[in-house]
Amino acid sequence: MAGLSYLKRALDSSLHRGDVETGNGHDQDEVKLHQVRCLLSEYGFTTDQITRVYKYTLTKSRNEETLSEKLAFFRSILGSNDDVARIVAAYPKMLQYSLENKLMPNYQFMKSILGRDEVVAKSIRRWSALLCIGIQNNLAVKVSFLRESGLPCSSIAKLMENSPRVFGMSSTSKLEESVKKAMDLGFKPSNPLVVSAIRAICQISGSIWDRKVELYRKWGWSKEDFVTAFKKHPSIMFTSEEKINKVMDVLLNTFGFSSSDVVKYPLVMHLSVEKRIVPRCSVVALLISKGFLCPSFATYAGALRTRDEIFVKRFIDKYPEHVLELWRKFRPKDVV
Structure with a gap:
């Protein structure tokens, strides 16, 4: 050879x-x-x-x-x-694994959890190594643990579909610790968001987790505030430390919101500052100053969460003489 x-x-x-x-x-x-x-x-x-x-x-x-x-x-x-x-x-x-003894049995096991071929394919596209890890001493053990912990089959399937690395890269003990921590934070096994919570806890190292919790605290969140926000939107822990600082700075220092406002709508931590938060909040602030909208963070949050076409219809097309020039400054491509 x-x-x-x-x-x-x-x-x-x-x-x-x-x-x-x-x-x-x-x-x-x-x-x-x-x-x-x-x-x-x-x-x-x-x-x-x-x-x-x-x-x-x-x-x-x-x-x-x-x-x-x-x-x-x-x-x-x-x-x-x-x-x-x-x-x-x-x-x-x-390619080095046996088709008969490894790849096909893993596929069949995944299909027994996920149900449809297209969902199995979606999981494999995210992390193909799931086809190559042990079933009896790894996959099956973790699935059994999740079932015994009270997670419904739909949640286990969603975890395998969207976060297959949790089953492959994390040890069984790490998964057990993550589920326990999610429960300690107040998640019920029947809550669909428990999947996102387990994923965040399992995939983020302890040191990075602690740094981000401390960073949110520095921006005014109490321990209870963090738990409240995390229970609403667990993915806030996937936001980078740089992005946390950037979003909080704009919301609190530029637009004058309080840290407790952000706790109510933690989804904003994922939005683009330049493409979404600043343009939309600027338009809303102008409309509020002219008395067209209610001056509350809920108004801003609603404007931030809606789809682009809906936002333009409700806030731009409805008040063109007041906000069109401002909107053109931030989003010229959205102005016909």
């Missing part, structure tokens, strides 16, 4: 060459490399993607399964060659 460095040179050579001769004197490794290249090309792999996966396709499978069978299996789940190429190139190690 040729060494890895030789195989890489052979692959690089074959990628820039036409058909490879198959005469008696030709190196069989290079022939194999050419065959792999052709097969991957049929599935739409680019030259760079082929280079990424070559060492995994050239390792002889212990059960003699072929690369073509695995690629066909991935396409049967994902539905397109583009997805197959992207996902395999991102995690080529999956």
Whole structure:
């Protein structure tokens, strides 16, 4: 068997060459490399993607399964060659796992939780390594724990669909600690938001978690305020520290809101300061100053949460003589 460095040179050579001769004197490794290249090309792999996966396709499978069978299996789940190429190139190690003993059983287990192929595909697109981890000593144990903790099947499925890394990268003990912490913060197993809470607690390290809690405290939140906001919108903990400072500074120092106002509508922590918060709040502030709107944070929050077309209809088109010039300054593309 040729060494890895030789195989890489052979692959690089074959990628820039036409058909490879198959005469008696030709190196069989290079022939194999050419065959792999052709097969991957049929599935739409680019030259760079082929280079990424070559060492995994050239390792002889212990059960003699072929690369073509695995690629066909991935396409049967994902539905397109583009997805197959992207996902395999991102995690080529999956090609070394047995189709019969690992990839297919994991797919079947995921489908028993998620129900539909399109949902399984969505989960795999987010984190394909879920197809390669142990079932009995990992996936099944975690799913059983979540069921025993009282989470309904729909919540377990939503967690696997949107946050598959929770099942793969987190240990069982970490998952158990995360569920306990979510319950201690007041989440009920039946609450659909418990999924977002578990995801946040599980995926954010303890030190970063503590830093963000302290940062919210510095902007005026008490411990109770944080719990209230987190229960309404657990994803506030995925907001970066830089973004927390930026949003709070604009809302409190530019527009004069209180920190308790933000507790009531924590969704604003995810909005773009430049594209959404400043333009919309500026328009609302102008309309309030002219007596057209009620001067409350609820008015601002409602304007911030609505879709672009609805906001323009309610706040721009309704009062063009007052706010059109201001809106054009911030969002010229939205002005016809």
